[in-house]
Amino acid sequence: MPIVKSQQETSLKILINSRRQLIVAILLIWGTVGLLFFALKPQIENIFKLNQQLNHQKDQFQRVTRKLNELKLIQVSDQFREKEKVDEVLPSHKPVLELMANLYQAVTQTQVTIEEFVFHPGEIASPSADLSLLAKPTTGGKKDGPVGSSRKFQTLKLELTVSGKNENVNRFLDYIEKIAPFTSIIELNLHTSQKMQKGSLVELSQAELILNSYYYTQVITTNIDDSLPSVGEKELRAFNTIQQFLPSDFVQPTEIQSANIEDLFGIKGFEF
C-alpha cells in the first residue's frame, strides 16, 4: 500500500511540474467564468436597475421642481389674489347667514316686499371642506390631478314670495341671481295685477320663487408631486363674471356681541 501511494504522489508531482501552465489556464478559465457569471452579470443587471431608478428619481425631481415653480407662480397670480370673491360666491360652509343678509340687501335695494319666507337650513354648522386636504397630504404614485368626491356641492333651498311694482319685482329677479352665495331661481310663478295709486294705474307683480343657493362640499386628495391644475378659459370668464356680482356688506360674526338677547344672529331685517 505505501508503495502505491508513493507512486500516485509522484505521478501528481510530475503532472503538476510538467503541465503547470495547463493547470494555471484551467484556474484562470474558471476564474473568468466565475467573474462573468457571479460578479459581472449581477453588476450589469444592477446598472440597468440603478439607471431605471435614476430616471424615475429624475422624473420625480422634475415634477416636484415644476410644482415648486407653480406654487411660486400662483402666489403672484392676479386671479388667485382675488380668491376671497370665489370663496364668497361658493363658500366652503353652509352660508345661512350670508344668504339671509344678502337677501335682505336685495329686498331693500329693489324695494319689494317679502310676503312669505320658508327656509329649512337643517344643521347650521357644516364641516368645512378645507380641512380634508390639510389632514391628508399623501405621497405616492402619480395620478392625473386632484381627485374629488362625487358630490361637489350642496344646495340650500329657499321658498320666497315677493311683491311690488312690476319693474321692482323684475329688478329683484335680476338682482337675486347676482348675489353671493351663488343663487339660482329654479321655480318662479308670476302674478300680475293693476291697482290705482294716487290717480294713476300701477302695474303690480307677485313672484313666488324657489331659490337654490350653493355651497362647496367636495373633498380633494392629491399627491405631493401632482402638478397644479390650471384655470381654463371658461373658468376665467366665470371668474370675471363673479367680479360683477353685487358687493355684500355682510361681515361674518366672530364673537358674541352681547348676552341675554333673543336674536342670536343679528341679521339685519330678520328676527329669530
Added chain:
Amino acid sequence: MIEINFLSKQNQTLSAQQQKDKRLSRWSLIAFVIVMVCFTFVFAINLYLGYRVKKVEAQADAAKKQIDSEHELEASYLFFVNKLVIIRELFDQRADKQVAMNYFSELFGPEVTISGLNFNMEKGILSLQLTSPHVFVLENALATLDRPEVREQFVSLAKSNLTRRDDGRYNFTLTLSLNDESQAISVEEEY
C-alpha cells in the same frame, strides 16, 4: 531504423504539449484580465449611479419638504380652482335657462308673456308657463312652436296644460330639455 531513445521522444512530445499549455494559459490570462477590467469598470459605473441616485433622491426629498411646508397654499389654490370649475358649471346650467327664456321671449313677441318657470338644473329640464292675452295670439304662438326651425332648435319640445282663465287669457306650459341636442344653446355668449 528503430528509435530507441524513448526519453528524448517523450521530452519532445512533452515540450510541444507545454507550448500549447503556455499558449492556452496566456489566452486565459488575457481573458481573465479583460473580464477583470470590465468588472472594475462596471463596478465603478455602479458606484457612480448609486451616488447619482442618492443625490437626486436627496434633492427630490428636499423639494418635497418645501412643497409640504406650503401645503396650505396648495390646498387653498386647489379649492380655488375647483370652486371656479363648479361656478362655471353652475353658470353653464343657468345660462341654458336664460338663453332658452330669451329665445322664446323673442320668438313670441311682447304679447305672450312668461308667467312662470320651473327649472331642473341637474336634468336640464325647463318648463315655461306662457300667458297669451287672447285666442288669436295663442293660435299664432302654437303655430310658431310647430315651425320646423323651432323644432330643429329644440328637439324635445312639449306643449301641455292649456287653460283659459276667467279674464279671457290663455295659459299653457312649454317643456323643453336643455341638453346638447338643443342647438339654440350657446352658453359661451352668456357670461
